Amino acid sequence: MRRITPEALTPEAFAAFGEVISVDAAREVRTINAGHTQRFHALAGLALTADGGRGIVSVFRSTPLPGPLVIRELERHPLSTQAFVPLSMRPYVVVVAPPGDFDATRIRAFRAQGQGVNFHAGTWHHFNLALGEVSDFLVIDREADDVNCDVATLAEADWIEIG
Amino acid sequence: MRRITPEALTPEAFAAFGEVISVDAAREVRTINAGHTQRFHALAGLALTADGGRGIVSVFRSTPLPGPLVIRELERHPLSTQAFVPLSMRPYVVVVAPPGDFDATRIRAFRAQGQGVNFHAGTWHHFNLALGEVSDFLVIDREADDVNCDVATLAEADWIEIG
Numbered sequence: 422m423r424r425i426t427p428e429a430l431t432p433e434a435f436a437a438f439g440e441v442i443s444v445d446a447a448r449e450v451r452t453i454n455a456g457h458t459q460r461f462h463a464l465a466g467l468a469l470t471a472d473g474g475r476g477i478v479s480v481f482r483s484t485p486l487p488g489p490l491v492i493r494e495l496e497r498h499p500l501s502t503q504a505f506v507p508l509s510m511r512p513y514v515v516v517v518a519p520p521g522d523f524d525a526t527r528i529r530a531f532r533a534q535g536q537g538v539n540f541h542a543g544t545w546h547h548f549n550l551a552l553g554e555v556s557d558f559l560v561i562d563r564e565a566d567d568v569n570c571d572v573a574t575l576a577e578a579d580w581i582e583i584g
Numbered sequence: 585m586r587r588i589t590p591e592a593l594t595p596e597a598f599a600a601f602g603e604v605i606s607v608d609a610a611r612e613v614r615t616i617n618a619g620h621t622q623r624f625h626a627l628a629g630l631a632l633t634a635d636g637g638r639g640i641v642s643v644f645r646s647t648p649l650p651g652p653l654v655i656r657e658l659e660r661h662p663l664s665t666q667a668f669v670p671l672s673m674r675p676y677v678v679v680v681a682p683p684g685d686f687d688a689t690r691i692r693a694f695r696a697q698g699q700g701v702n703f704h705a706g707t708w709h710h711f712n713l714a715l716g717e718v719s720d721f722l723v724i725d726r727e728a729d730d731v732n733c734d735v736a737t738l739a740e741a742d743w744i745e746i747g
Contacts, residue, residue: 456647457646457649458644458711460643461644475629477629478605478630478724479623479627480607480627481621482624506722548621
């Protein structure tokens with residue numbers, strides 16, 4: 422079992438996997454509403470309606486895994502983006518591999534805090550890994566994702582410990 | 585100028601205007617990810633792609649209005665839903681009127697805290713009214729909303745003070 426230390430989550434480091442949702446990642450800031458609002462514009466683009474899909478907003482309440490974080494499988498949604506935005510300032514871990522044929526040697530881990538992520542369609546990712554305490558995340562994805570989910574299971578020799 | 589005291593934001597009271605994004609408003613809760621996640625499912629439905637539109641995620645940083653909250657105009661987006669989810673626990677005010685021909689006598693105000701809203705397409709609404717301090721909101725709407733925005737201006741006699 423190899424071990425990965427999470428990297429800092431930056432738009433550049435994460436570009437192959439998706440977008441970082443954070444005011445610090447904004448490429449365009451508009452002043453609107455007679456000066457009362459700054460719009461950090463289009464931090465992420467949604468693609469949720471392929472094959473008649475419908476975009477929905479949900480909340481995921483994530484319980485931290487007990488003990489060390491060990492990655493045994495990843496999943497992907499080939500038809501749609503999926504965004505996670507933390508509703509607290511608690512840190513969490515994002516584990517991903519690039520879209521396309523699954524390659525366990527290309528798994529990366531990022532440590533996020535006060536930042537959301539929007540996975541590109543097809544990005545392999547672990548389910549949401551809250552740290553410390555039960556944490557809520559706003560999720561923007563596609564209705565009926567049970568028909569839009571592939572799973573890649575790692576051989577035990579390829580399991581990855583995050584830490 | 586008449587005065588409106590904000591009502592509590594509940595899914596029932598807000599149904600004519602949109603959806604409330606809150607775990608308390610969930611009609612379906614799924615346990616997923618081997619028991620590590622509760623999915624408060626489909627709290628809101630997105631309609632962002634009419635006429636070739638693209639859904640985007642932005643952050644709005646809202647500065648409270650100085651002095652009393654006076655409502656002088658509302659706007660609507662006929663082609664798309666628009667969701668606001670607070671990224672803090674600070675309260676804010678939602679001011680709306682039903683879709684269709686604008687009717688100032690039907691304006692309602694809601695006080696929200698730890699809850700988001702998703703306006704139906706065409707719901708008249710005031711721009712985001714943060715209270716107390718500058719506050720960030722996650723916004724899910726449609727690219728190029730400058731071609732998807734009507735404004736209704738209230739005659740001075742119809743202005744509304746919120747409080």
